[in-house]
Amino acid sequence: MGYLESKEHREFRELIAQFVAKEMRPYHEEWERDEGYPRELLKKLGDLGVLGLRVGPEYGGSGLDYWYTVILCEELVRSYSVGVSVSILAHAEFSIKVIDDVGSDEQRREYLVPALRGETVWGLGLTEPDFGSNVGGITTTAKRVGDDFVINGAKTFISNGSIGDYIMLAVRTGEAGPKGISLVIFPADTKGYSAKKLDKMAVRSSDTGMLYFDDCRIPAKNLVGKEGYGFGYIMDHFQGERLVLSCFGNGVMEELLKIAVDYGTSREIFGKPILSHQVWKHRLADCYATMVASKQLTYHACDVLNTKGDANRELSAAKLFSSENVKKIANEVLQLHGGYGAMNEYVVTKLYRDVSAFTIGAGTSEIMREIISRTMVE
Numbered sequence: 470m471g472y473l474e475s476k477e478h479r480e481f482r483e484l485i486a487q488f489v490a491k492e493m494r495p496y497h498e499e500w501e502r503d504e505g506y507p508r509e510l511l512k513k514l515g516d517l518g519v520l521g522l523r524v525g526p527e528y529g530g531s532g533l534d535y536w537y538t539v540i541l542c543e544e545l546v547r548s549y550s551v552g553v554s555v556s557i558l559a560h561a562e563f564s565i566k567v568i569d570d571v572g573s574d575e576q577r578r579e580y581l582v583p584a585l586r587g588e589t590v591w592g593l594g595l596t597e598p599d600f601g602s603n604v605g606g607i608t609t610t611a612k613r614v615g616d617d618f619v620i621n622g623a624k625t626f627i628s629n630g631s632i633g634d635y636i637m638l639a640v641r642t643g644e645a646g647p648k649g650i651s652l653v654i655f656p657a658d659t660k661g662y663s664a665k666k667l668d669k670m671a672v673r674s675s676d677t678g679m680l681y682f683d684d685c686r687i688p689a690k691n692l693v694g695k696e697g698y699g700f701g702y703i704m705d706h707f708q709g710e711r712l713v714l715s716c717f718g719n720g721v722m723e724e725l726l727k728i729a730v731d732y733g734t735s736r737e738i739f740g741k742p743i744l745s746h747q748v749w750k751h752r753l754a755d756c757y758a759t760m761v762a763s764k765q766l767t768y769h770a771c772d773v774l775n776t777k778g779d780a781n782r783e784l785s786a787a788k789l790f791s792s793e794n795v796k797k798i799a800n801e802v803l804q805l806h807g808g809y810g811a812m813n814e815y816v817v818t819k820l821y822r823d824v825s826a827f828t829i830g831a832g833t834s835e836i837m838r839e840i841i842s843r844t845m846v847e
């Protein structure tokens with residue numbers, strides 16, 4: 470049996486597809502215009518049980534594997550609201566999963582349970598104005614003072630950053646370099662904290678924030694896992710992020726091809742539909758082959774992740790291939806639309822803008838190539 474063909478997988482896909490058709494796609498233009506979406510949506514996803522797919526049932530999760538993350542991500546972007554999909558997974562995958570993996574029981578009960586219900590919103594704070602790809606260099610400090618950490622510094626480009634109730638924050642608690650990094654749970658109502666929403670070209674329906682920490686005191690018990698182990702946790706959890714981005718890319722490719730076929734068969738040029746011209750049929754055939762290859766590469770990476778727990782090279786390859794190629798396909802489908810492709814009212818225009826961020830977020834294409842090549846020569 471091929472990937473994702475079990476009855477359970479099909480039923481889960483149908484569940485998400487119905488949710489997306491009813492609760493998301495009808496609102497995609499509104500959310501794009503408003504640069505955000507109602508928090509109620511996260512609660513509805515919590516009720517559906519999809520915010521903690523791999524978390525154990527004892528904390529309100531579903532106890533499933535990464536295949537369900539694949540399905541969720543592929544289906545969410547069919548809403549055309551890539552930004553909202555990013556926001557949902559920034560919460561459910563990038564930020565809170567680490568609590569389940571290395572947090573204390575108390576942290577799981579206090580933070581994970583409401584987060585899985587969609588009652589709180591989380592972001593992941595790694596990137597700083599001077600350190601993005603080089604996560605090991607971050608300079609936001611957390612100094613131990615009595616029973617507290619005092620935090621100073623800044624973060625940028627943080628998804629859910631200005632709307633989040635909590636940030637899973639990477640801080641420097643020790644020496645320079647990766648070994649001095651820890652993760653802490655940072656409540657957004659902490660004195661001395663402020664956040665500003667950033668104005669961006671891509672994924673506009675998601676919030677992206679610049680965060681400032683000025684002598685912010687949080688309890689030392691908000692440390693997640695062990696002090697000085699943060700970099701390792703971050704690298705581990707990048708696997709889930711890269712799977713998410715790969716699946717978003719693949720789902721968008723599929724939608725772009727549907728849009729291309731619809732437009733290309735209805736718009737006539739020189740007396741016949743665009744897709745009656747062989748050059749366009751061939752260009753779309755190339756896009757189709759790329760899309761299938763990208764999905765299979767992602768499924769292979771997911772299979773390795775599920776079975777071995779470590780698929781760093783495979784996921785880097787999948788993320789590289791998917792994010793680079795969804796940009797190429799968006800470019801093709803935009804070109805097919807002629808002048809209409811330059812008009813904001815067309816979905817293809819929005820998707821073209823949205824996917825421009827895919828080769829950046831969760832590690833850039835250059836970093837993916839670094840990881841792949843390193844594992845090849847080691």
Ligand SMILES: Cc1cc2nc3c(=O)[nH]c(=O)nc-3n(C[C@H](O)[C@H](O)[C@H](O)COP(=O)(O)OP(=O)(O)OC[C@H]3O[C@@H](n4cnc5c(N)ncnc54)[C@H](O)[C@@H]3O)c2cc1C
Pocket residue numbers: 559592593594595596598599600601602603625626627628629671672677826829830831832833834835836839
């Ligand atoms: C929409 C969006 C959402 C985001 N959400 C989050 C989030 O929720 N949390 C978070 O922490 N961050 C988030 N980010 C930040 C993202 O992870 C960083 O932008 C990314 O890691 C790159 O860092 P940078 O922007 O500082 O670029 P830089 O690291 O300054 O890189 C600049 C360029 O140099 C290249 N480069 C870097 N290193 C090398 C090298 N060794 N060899 C060759 N080329 C190299 C890069 O690939 C890039 O092309 C988000 C970004 C975007 C756009």
